[in-house]
Amino acid sequence: MRETTLRTDSITATDATLETVGQIASPGTSKRMILNMGPQHPSTHGVLRIVLELDGETILKAVPDIGFLHTGIEKNCEVKTWQQVVTLTDRVDYLSNLSNNLVYALSVEKLIADIEIPPKAQWMRVMLAELQRLNSHLVWLGTHALDIGAMTMFFYCFREREDILRIFEMFSGQRMMTSYIRIGGLALEPPRGWQQVVSKFINAFPSKVDEYEELLNNNPIWKRRTQGVGFVPLEDLLDLGVTGPMIRAAGMKWDVRKDEPYSSYDQFEFEVPVHTENDVFARYRVRVEEMRQSARIIKQALEGMPEGAWQAAAPKIVLPEREKMKTQMEALIYHFKIVTEGFRVPAGEVYQAVESPRGEIAYYVVSNGTSKPYRVFMRTPSFGNLQALGPLLEGRLLADSIASLGSMDFVLGDVDR
């Protein structure tokens, strides 16, 4: 008897991670309890398993167990040609595919160096990346509100998201796995009539955001569930590798789009929303204000879209037009070379960062001069952010864990790659 007591007492969340989960301390001997949350819990938004050590309603320790969605994308990149990797990047963070396409295309273009992306392609990339940000934030807001109990938000957000997915389908033929941003420009010519569709959506969008805010900003249940919940000091967040809206809700004004502008973001006017309360409510406010700023950027892109080419004039990298292939020998040769062997990229290494809806997404790409990447390391925002899970939950109530988890906005595909 005495032995069992000792044994159960010595179980902590760390050594419980694999073998001892589910063993509950026998009644009367200890108040601590190990609870397994996930991997199929609806509020973990994917396959995340968290081992919680509880004392009554209080979480003493929270240890995330990741890797369920690991598909070896980084290894796979090493056997694909440079352009083929674009389709893999879609599948990393499946809510912000275009940011992933963009960061990969930018890093390879930086490696190639001798390639100039025409202004129209750059602006188009910005516009689509911002539409993607809206899409991602809408999914976040809808599901996060649903977790906390505000069900209407889910329907409202997915209504607008549907419009955005239709726009993506119009551009690329795909709703989610777009692969639309390629090395050297875009995958296809922007479709006829895209201006009308995007402008119809973006003119109506600000009033939709008003609707969301009206439903939530003064909603007493929403405020009680989110205000003052999930506080972690800014220094700790930075030390733990957190980026994106979470640190902007803690008062740190840092946005890659402003501080290290890429793809002509410096030509757009927009603000970086910052809040200082550093709780779940502040993170919600930051993301909603970001949606308004993204709408502003899209509007500017729509009005000032430059004319001209949508692909770089680099015949060795960009596939030739179909028409030219039928009449010009060189075009046919280039097409054959690009499709069979792929293009070569000069040896070297680059690190390129982009602001994804979740934070800093950055690719560290190494080339050894061949037609396949030597190494593609994906610094994904969700992986960095998820490390803050322990500090975010520990010492708090179990009921608040859902709100705190949701406010991080991670995508498990992005964590596990």
Place this chain on the structure above:
Amino acid sequence: MLPDQLKDHAVASALDAAFPGAITGGHTERNEPTLWVAPARIVEVCRFLKDQQRFIRLSAITAVDWLPADPRFEVVYLLHSLERNQRLRLKCWLSESECEIDSVTGVWRTADWYEREVFDMFGVRFRNHPDLNRILMPSDWEGHPLRKDYPVHGYKYSYQDE
């Protein structure tokens, strides 16, 4: 020894002055400065960069396998200073026989998972790491998948063997 290319780089020269011999080389390529650091001194170098040079963010740690070169592994530290709006890359070369390096979890807590990932994928061990276990692969997995001699289809399920 600091290369000429990086003599004007404020951080690199301050680092070289503070720890003579710790920097074994480096270069600036596409405006991205890289410093090669002697593996034995990585912790003190990182501590200095964080405390004195305000590199409060560690973006990530990763590795590259340069099989069949010797030393084989390159551990890459991607640093970022918000105040300076600057990025810096540190590299340590490790040979296959002694692929061990001190952990920098004491400097940045975010190093924890990144070091576990490098261990999981490349088999590089980090001394003094609080919990050096596999992070993405199952705990009973054999081999380190991102090594260049590891087949893409794995050992167990490869159709190529049949």
